[in-house]
Amino acid sequence: MSDVTVRTGARQPPGALLRRARDAFLRRREASVLVVAIGLVVYFQVATPIFLTTDNLRNIAQATAPTAIVAVGIVFLLVSGEIDISVGMVAALAPYLMHYAIDLYGVAAVPAVVLALAISALIGLANGLITTRLRVPSFVTTLGMFYLLYGILLTTSHAYPVAVPEAAKGRLQAWLGGADWATLIWCLAIVATFHIVLTRTRWGLHTISVGGNLHGATEAGIRVNRIKVGNFMLVSVLGALAGLMEAFRINSIDPNIGGGTRITFTAIAAAVIGGTALAGGSGTVAGALIGMFVLAVLQNGFNLIGVSANPFFLIQGAAILFSMIANQYLSRLRRRGGN
Amino acid sequence: MAAEALRVEGVEKRFGALTVLRDVNLRVDRGEVLGLLGDNGAGKSTLINVICGFHRPDAGRLLVDGTEVTLRSVDHARSLGIDTVYQDLALINELSVYHNMFLNRERRIGPLLNNRLMRRLATEHLRDMGVDIPDVTVDAAKLSGGQRQAVAVARSVYSDARILLLDEPLAAMGAKEATIILDLVSDLKARGDMAIVIIAHNYAQALQVCDRVNVLQQGRITFDRPTADTSVTELTELMVPGYRNRRGARHDPRAEGA
Numbered sequence: 001m002s003d004v005t006v007r008t009g010a011r012q013p014p015g016a017l018l019r020r021a022r023d024a025f026l027r028r029r030e031a032s033v034l035v036v037a038i039g040l041v042v043y044f045q046v047a048t049p050i051f052l053t054t055d056n057l058r059n060i061a062q063a064t065a066p067t068a069i070v071a072v073g074i075v076f077l078l079v080s081g082e083i084d085i086s087v088g089m090v091a092a093l094a095p096y097l098m099h100y101a102i103d104l105y106g107v108a109a110v111p112a113v114v115l116a117l118a119i120s121a122l123i124g125l126a127n128g129l130i131t132t133r134l135r136v137p138s139f140v141t142t143l144g145m146f147y148l149l150y151g152i153l154l155t156t157s158h159a160y161p162v163a164v165p166e167a168a169k170g171r172l173q174a175w176l177g178g179a180d181w182a183t184l185i186w187c188l189a190i191v192a193t194f195h196i197v198l199t200r201t202r203w204g205l206h207t208i209s210v211g212g213n214l215h216g217a218t219e220a221g222i223r224v225n226r227i228k229v230g231n232f233m234l235v236s237v238l239g240a241l242a243g244l245m246e247a248f249r250i251n252s253i254d255p256n257i258g259g260g261t262r263i264t265f266t267a268i269a270a271a272v273i274g275g276t277a278l279a280g281g282s283g284t285v286a287g288a289l290i291g292m293f294v295l296a297v298l299q300n301g302f303n304l305i306g307v308s309a310n311p312f313f314l315i316q317g318a319a320i321l322f323s324m325i326a327n328q329y330l331s332r333l334r335r336r337g338g339n
Numbered sequence: 340m341a342a343e344a345l346r347v348e349g350v351e352k353r354f355g356a357l358t359v360l361r362d363v364n365l366r367v368d369r370g371e372v373l374g375l376l377g378d379n380g381a382g383k384s385t386l387i388n389v390i391c392g393f394h395r396p397d398a399g400r401l402l403v404d405g406t407e408v409t410l411r412s413v414d415h416a417r418s419l420g421i422d423t424v425y426q427d428l429a430l431i432n433e434l435s436v437y438h439n440m441f442l443n444r445e446r447r448i449g450p451l452l453n454n455r456l457m458r459r460l461a462t463e464h465l466r467d468m469g470v471d472i473p474d475v476t477v478d479a480a481k482l483s484g485g486q487r488q489a490v491a492v493a494r495s496v497y498s499d500a501r502i503l504l505l506d507e508p509l510a511a512m513g514a515k516e517a518t519i520i521l522d523l524v525s526d527l528k529a530r531g532d533m534a535i536v537i538i539a540h541n542y543a544q545a546l547q548v549c550d551r552v553n554v555l556q557q558g559r560i561t562f563d564r565p566t567a568d569t570s571v572t573e574l575t576e577l578m579v580p581g582y583r584n585r586r587g588a589r590h591d592p593r594a595e596g597a
Contacts, residue, residue: 200451212433219428220442221414281433
């Protein structure tokens with residue numbers, strides 16, 4: 001008999017079934033953060049009756065959706081063993097790219113949006129090629145890219161916000177974040193799609209393989225660099241989309257969208273809290289959404305019950321540390337436990 | 340005599356001024372298990388890399404099934420049925436056994452993985468090969484060393500490998516674990532169409548399944564004999580550093596005294 005065989009059967013103490021059910025639940029990566037999310041919703045609803053009103057839910061959705069979209073890309077990149085800290089700057093730059101295309105070069109609105117996304121994909125391509133071909137660690141590559149894009153952004157925009165171009169207003173703006181719930185619908189669609197991509201497609205399987213065992217993946221004939229570069233491009237495009245949608249929602253193109261590093265770090269925090277390992281090889285898209293939801297609910301709930309926003313970061317920091325420690329414990333549990 | 344599967348003729352490999360392999364000749368037949376023994380730095384890894392298409396030899400030639408081939412890449416070698424199983428690199432811990440079995444050869448329905456089919460095929464194939472994995476949905480991380488290696492070998496066989504190189508399959512493995520692999524190799528040998536090369540440090544264990552033993556020393560094959568005609572003692576004496584430089588003594592180490 002092998003070591004893997006599960007010790008089922010004969011005589012189980014009464015609590016065992018319950019414990020097995022609990023373990024099976026905990027073994028789902030999203031489980032712990034889902035429990036936290038539900039707990040927070042219950043707590044804030046008890047603490048303040050307006051928490052679950054439509055208006056407030058819209059606030060939470062608006063705080064969750066753009067960063068959750070970025071977090072989807074971050075999950076793919078973290079799972080494949082890399083990181084991108086320049087994505088927040090891509091989010092800030094993309095609306096300007098659209099603005100330049102429309103207002104300076106007379107491009108029509110839809111092609112301008114496509115162009116902004118395409119240029120962002122090229123930024124991701126550059127990040128990916130520098131990391132994989134020139135073997136610069138992705139943290140350093142994207143740190144450099146962050147400042148490079150920041151410089152381009154400030155130089156070309158003179159650090160002034162601009163209005164959303166007239167040509168882009170109307171239906172396009174409504175679809176891309178201007179309308180109520182538009183960003184949330186995009187976010188849910190993207191999360192659902194990429195959850196399936198990560199768990200049910202070849203790309204997802206290879207992304208996990210590359211992050212889990214680079215040599216093994218190479219041995220199996222997987223083109224590991226292509227996977228990594230593709231995921232760098234995915235993050236950048238999703239970052240650009242999130243930036244464009246924020247611009248359309250607040251009806252202004254602002255160099256401070258995402259606050260420079262804020263959107264990046266919040267997205268990484270959401271991914272990590274949701275159960276994605278920084279070391280690569282494992283992660284969950286749905287977990288990142290829930291992780292982002294938790295962070296948004298925390299900030300929103302604090303506001304509602306009148307607690308100063310200042311301790312929010314304290315909580316966020318503690319949440320990241322706690323979830324990383326919990327992840328360590330849970331992955332041991334996953335490895336040890338049966339099926 | 341069984342059909343010849345792989346022949347290495349006069350292979351030489353240099354890295355700059357360093358000659359790692361010189362005039363290496365090696366042959367393995369279908370249904371045969373060849374043990375390739377050698378100390379660290381003897382050139383074992385380089386020789387494997389030449390056979391599996393990673394390195395191009397500077398001289399000499401390779402024949403697969405009697406036909407000369409120039410291996411362009413590892414993938415090319417694999418398409419000719421030559422596959423290498425490395426102990427540590429073989430599996431992705433984070434993936435289930437059946438995903439590992441089908442890694443980069445996934446069965447799909449449209450863009451989606453056909454997990455049900457892969458689970459079924461993996462279960463059947465492992466059972467056919469006598470590999471005892473109770474549940475193919477467990478992550479590879481949960482397998483023991485012997486099971487990992489067995490799954491990796493099963494994967495190679497499933498992808499039509501007919502010349503299998505096992506790199507240190509028994510290293511750091513307990514006796515019970517090693518049995519899993521040795522049994523698997525015996526089964527494959529019994530099929531008659533596989534040629535297997537076991538690269539090993541620990542020749543005591545390797546001798547149990549090998550039909551023939553080659554020893555690689557300083558880039559040359561210095562010893563080639565059926566397992567029945569040699570012994571652990573003889574091989575040990577051969578490999579002891581003091582004997583290395585006295586090649587003339589290799590056919591009868593005892594004559595040199597200790």
